[in-house]
Amino acid sequence: MIFLKKILFLAHGFTGLYYYRRELMERLIKEGNEVYLAISESEDNKLFEEMGCKIIPTKVDRRGTNPIADLKLILSYIKTLKKLKPDAVLTYTIKANIYGSLACGLTKNKCISNVTGLGTSIANGGLLSKLTMTLYKAGLRKNHHTFFQNQPNYDLFKNAGIINENNSSIIPGSGVNLTYHCAEEYPDENSPIRIVFVSRVMRDKGSFELFDAAKIIKEKYPDVIFDVIGPLEEDVDPEYIKELDEKGIIKYHGSQNDIHPYVKQGWANILPSYHEGIANVLLEGSACARPVLATRVTGCKETYIEGETGIGFNVKDVDDLVRALEQFIEMPYEDKVEMGRKGRKFVEENYDRNIVIEAYYDKIFDR
Known part of the structure; x- marks a missing residue:
């Protein structure tokens, strides 16, 4: 009792x-x-x-x-x-x-x-x-x-x-609340690829590596959109974020009480973090049937299966981050959708x- x-x-x-x-x-x-x-x-x-x-x-x-x-x-x-x-x-x-x-x-x-x-x-x-x-x-x-x-x-x-x-x-x-973070239909094949970063914007979350990689990716794939959602921490200059936004390198959305709409319109969730407990934001993305792009560090590597539900890359390594992004971008549309589906199943079985x-x-x- x-x-x-x-x-x-x-x-x-x-x-x-x-x-x-x-x-x-x-x-x-x-x-x-x-x-x-x-x-x-x-x-x-x-x-x-x-x-x-x-x-x-x-x-x-x-x-x-x-x-x-x-x-x-x-x-x-x-x-x-x-x-x-x-x-x-x-x-x-x-x-x-x-x-x-x-x-x-x-x-x-x-x-x-x-x-x-x-x-x-x-x-x-x-x-x-x-x-x-x-x-x-x-x-x-x-x-x-x-x-x-x-x-x-x-x-x-x-x-x-x-x-x-x-x-x-x-x-x-x-x-993960599997009811709220439900499996969403994957974005239309003809819509722009959106890579979603949801986190506090700070050095230890790999924010600067992401920004450097985004600059390189935008040169080769100008239609790819990098959505950045989260508060700016003390080690990030707001003017730098404003500059990146104005140049179209990223779309900065500030802090949001509800991230689900951003995850829903995204093609993948990304987190180049240096360390985590368990990166819940990646699990929530997987629950919505979105592939994961993340570092192979403790707290991130547990949230995806390499090559099946996501793509890993080395921490603090812009070149490898670019490699992972290009690998995802070049994947056939059907493979992206399937990776998301497998991610949903993975979270259902392990992270309810x-x-x-x-x-x-x-x-x-x-x-």
Whole structure:
């Protein structure tokens, strides 16, 4: 028998929670549980409130390294935990994972974390990487459970003594809502080929390699369109993006709450990322029956079958990226369609979001 519970989600802000955890929240609420979200303030949070969630405004500086601000965040979490007394705490994103689990350890709350990826602070190595791993060790060691999205990330934390086999497991990313991201009819053969990039626009996502490759491709295939959807991060000059857009190298659409229309009109989804947990945007593209073009790195290579559902290329390698793009462009139309169909089947069999929801229910309710 499942008893009703008070569930607290800790994360940076609206976007990731809404697009990847919404179905979990909806089920929890539908079954009578109380759902609270300690996240940064946003106009979009009203969508959570309409679902029945209760918002606890919590300032989280996602990229900041100010120790005073981070201490304030821990104290804020502790205050929330003592006041709310939740039955389970679910944490996402690096700061919520680290400081949320630390706070739960101090207040003896049941904490379930999700390491969605290493993030730049760990992936780039150096002193910040060592500090981040030390903080993770202090926080996650007392967790009720920690989910990982790929084997290499799991092995890294296990070998570092941060987690063990009894309090951790691997889940298939965030899963894909196969109803919303339905198989779409492939674009007309006579329409322009559109390559869709959905991501934060930043160096670690391979944005600059994509732009350089797009310049080369446009010389040979001027009708190919590169749609870029996502916010600009600090390491990207807005004027450079504006210049690329004005020259027709890319079509920049900014941030969009609904990416499905862009994926639907696209011929393939591309992500030249340096590292990922599991690249959900690629899985969502495959769910819509669109081929994947992605780097052969952890978090991307798991989202496609080379030559069957997508085409891989080497990380930080513009020449190989151009090669992959040309290979896709030159493929017969029927082969592109078939690659998309196989991608849909691959996601149905391996990445249904209901698998992830059930994994959470097992840990929340100790089933």
